[in-house]
Amino acid sequence: MSFTNPWLFAAGVACLMIPVWVHLQRRRQPRRVVFSTNRFIDPSELSTRKKRSIQDWPLFLLRCLAVLFLALVFSKVFFAGMAATPKLQREAIALVFDRSASMQAMSGDETVFDQAKRLAKRALDETGHGSQVAILFAPGQADEPVRWVRPSEATRTLDAATPSHRAGDLAAPIHKAAQSLGRFGPDFPKIIHVVSDLQLSAIEALGDLTLPPNVTLRVAKAGELEPVNGGFQVGARGRGVLRTGVYRHSRPGGGITVEDELHGEAEAGRLAKREVDLAGGQTALAVPYTAGNRYGWVARTLTTPGGDAWPGDDRAFDAFYVQQPLPVLLIEPKSTAKTFLRKTFFLGRALSPENFSEEIPMQFELHHGMPISAAAELLTLTKPDSSRGLVVLPDGANLTAGGAAALKKFVASGGGLLVFGGPEFQAGSIDAALDELLPVSVGGPEPLDGMATLEAVSVRHPLWGELSAEHRRRLRRLPLTHRHAATVRTGAVPLASFADRVPFIVEKTHGAGRVIFVNASADRSWGKWQTDGALFVVTSHLLAVRAAGQAENHRRDVTTQGSAGQTLTLRLPENSAGQAFELNKKSFTANDENRLVVDLPEEPGVYSLTDAQGGLVQLIAVNLPPAESDLAAVQGIVVQRQLEKLRQSSDEEAAAFLKAGTESESSVVWRTLLILLALLLAAEPLISNRYHSAVTNTK
Incomplete structure (x- = not known):
């Protein structure tokens, strides 16, 4: 037998002294005996000491049991054998599962994503019979409906899941999960279970959440990473003929390989490969948008030797246009x-x-x-x-x-x-x-x-x-x-x-x-x-x-870079309004202002934007979000407490159910103790009255 709150149980046991003190303070009334005269009785000295003892033992034991049961209820007793028994109650579990790009980093001999899958499956295996589970991926589609399924089907969904290359944001799916849990009644304990690497960039917006008070929050951290990792940030400076590619790497020093490849109507041609050293703590380099005596659209690839926590972000892409002389x-x-x-x-x-x-x-x-x-x-x-x-x-x-x-x-x-x-x-x-x-x-x-x-x-x-x-x-x-x-x-x-x-x-x-x-x-x-x-x-x-x-000239100034999964607005030449264009086998139509809004692919690389006739309009480079390369994270208990504060800040009503998994398993014991306590409190006046009636009749 164990207690969730042992100090409350100790305080309850101490309260057993209350009925002891009450019964010791009680005195029996002396009996009056009528004598004819007391002059023949020898006088004696009266003793000032009083002999006290517990009277009314049945009533005393009844009150002690009532106090003991009250202590057991407040200390939330449970038995070790309960954890091994299958859970019989139903639960509504919203599983927020992080599949952002940083989950591809290595932690030991496996990726953080694989560890997160294992943690999530373990949580699903412990769900009770008749439970409902919804998996909300982060990142996910904002307009995607929440599907509630059985735990077995949710496990199959996890098996088929793969990591994305987009940035992670846990606030949006947690908010969506809290809204979806509102469909369940009070007989369904509601749980939000978060499984993530808890990257700092993914939890920035948690402070803007407002969570209902009747939701249990659980946080599981996947991976124990050292935040020693470097990644690329691709940009450009200048305009027109002064436009130059600028590339930053978050880890100073080392070498970078720059390789250009000419694209166009003809077959792609491989251009010169350059080895650039980032010496003396340098983190940025500028490489001109040139291609020797060749001109047209050029795809550029930059790579580093790697050797850090995440080899997947050691490569970046760029695209630019080289004009004819x-x-x-x-x-x-x-x-x-x-x-x-x-x-x-x-x-x-x-x-x-x-x-x-x-x-x-x-x-x-x-x-x-x-x-x-x-x-x-x-x-x-x-x-x-x-x-x-x-x-x-x-x-x-x-x-x-x-x-x-x-x-x-x-x-x-x-x-x-x-x-x-x-x-x-x-x-x-x-x-x-x-x-x-x-x-x-x-x-x-x-x-x-x-x-x-x-x-x-x-x-x-x-x-x-x-x-x-x-x-x-x-x-x-x-x-x-x-x-x-x-x-x-x-x-x-x-x-x-x-x-x-x-x-x-x-x-x-x-x-x-x-x-x-x-x-x-x-x-x-x-x-x-x-x-x-x-x-x-x-x-x-x-x-x-x-x-x-x-x-x-306009081709030198067009937007040619974006992050995976991002929505990008492109400026097209005049008279492009209403025309259809294709990017990664998806069709898009230019608006009246010759602007084209496209959804960038999930996979990093260089993609071709073509017109209705299949002609090349421009190249677009898609890279990993730079923030995903920063693997700095927090511990699960920190996020757990932060979410708890958000829940407590909106408690206009009491929580509808208990707090931890062991608490739900011992709820049957608590109900039993509460029933016994109620019976004892109801029987106490009856026994007390009967006892006093018997004493009175005896007198």
């Missing part, structure tokens, strides 16, 4: 053998392959031409099926009629034109040749004080917003000596201005193309801002790509 035609006003005397010398150096790097992963195909041959150069610059390309027109480059006509046609069909001012810029002839193609009305030159001040450049700047804070600060002061008096024309948009609001860089669309005017010279005749190599090179690249404005 952009053809650029630099028109020179005069022919010269000395290249450094060319008007476009600094632009040519800035756009040359020598400045191809991680910071500027964009390649240009440079061509040089004269104004007299501009028409022929433009014909060779563009391909029959595309108008990709850019024409740079410095000051002094006066086009012929044929060249001007070819240039207008080139821009209207989607090409780009980048025009620079300068001392030899002739606004009248340029306007006459291009029919006011320029985005500004250009006046005469104005001197500056040797240093031009621009308006502040914020992170939202359309041209320089992705530059570093140091680069943006340096852009406030440029070493320019002159500028043009200029006003923005209707339909044009200023991208940058001087501090006095005179436009510095202005753009204007023309047909399918774009024209950008820079209120500075391309050479050093109006200043030496070209001497700031890093700043001038980056600005030249940004201007060239923005002016070209080809349709391919």
Whole structure:
């Protein structure tokens, strides 16, 4: 025999002294005897000591038994043999089973998921006859109905369960379980049984729960993991030509293998494999979105040697688009053998392959031409099926009629034109040749004080917003000596201005193309801002790509990464509304805003988004949720107490049943003791009255 609350039983036994004290305090009334006279009786000395003894033994024993039974009831007695007997009562058990990605980690010779299965099956084997069980997986589908089945069928469901690659959240299924238990009446003890690795990220939202008071909570922790594990976090920085893949690994040091694979209409081609070392406590690396002399969609795989608690998160995926080299035609006003005397010398150096790097992963195909041959150069610059390309027109480059006509046609069909001012810029002839193609009305030159001040450049700047804070600060002061008096024309948009609001860089669309005017010279005749190599090179690249404005540009900025099971919103090209697309054999339709909402697959990897004709639209990389790589967890008793507090905070009514499994097994004993106690309390007045009546009659 054992007690759930032994201290209460000890206190009850001590209370047995109460009936003892009551009976010892009782006195018998002395009998009165009538004498004729007492003068013949010798006097004696009266004793002050009283002899006390328990009187009314039947009534005394009855009251002691009542107190003893009361102590047994409050101490919740149970017998060891009860645990071995089959449970006869029915229960409603909602089993919240964690199958998040972190459950695939190793604990000893098996995975945490296998240990969790064993714990859950053991709990189901101990359920009583006629019990109902519902399994709620975490993560699971929010709209999935709760199915109540027999324990045997629930065991088969557990056998067929597999771990997912999504993030875990225990709060949602626990809340859903509490709601579903409300269907059972008071004769069904209600139990929520949680089996999980109790990862910190999975229990963050438990504090927002409100649980009913009549639910028993049980928590079983699977696995005893050391939180020594590293995983990838995939991201990107920059925009357009400055976009670069950034990869973080939560464990510093070690090596990472980067492998790229070209995708497209043709058969995939394997590209270079790189070995990168994370030395000196480094946890992040930036790898440019480049593929040598290849272009198209590229799938990237990053792997580490592993050796930690979870080998499954030692691999990550990324996807990006590599543009073709952009053809650029630099028109020179005069022919010269000395290249450094060319008007476009600094632009040519800035756009040359020598400045191809991680910071500027964009390649240009440079061509040089004269104004007299501009028409022929433009014909060779563009391909029959595309108008990709850019024409740079410095000051002094006066086009012929044929060249001007070819240039207008080139821009209207989607090409780009980048025009620079300068001392030899002739606004009248340029306007006459291009029919006011320029985005500004250009006046005469104005001197500056040797240093031009621009308006502040914020992170939202359309041209320089992705530059570093140091680069943006340096852009406030440029070493320019002159500028043009200029006003923005209707339909044009200023991208940058001087501090006095005179436009510095202005753009204007023309047909399918774009024209950008820079209120500075391309050479050093109006200043030496070209001497700031890093700043001038980056600005030249940004201007060239923005002016070209080809349709391919949007592919560099599209969303290409997401976590397993996540819902992702993709930005599609214009005129995609209403069209059907397919991802991992599932069909999705774009909305009126050319946005496509897709459900990412459960398995990490790189997937193809295709249109209705099967053509490749883009690649999407699916990775494990980064939070799942952090295996830090808490003990089961901590979560148990947290859930108990949530239940107690809503106790507007008393709990309808007892608290632990042994308590339910001994409920028959408690009922028996309560019945005996009630009979004793009912019999006590009757026995007491009869006893006193007998004493009175005797008197």
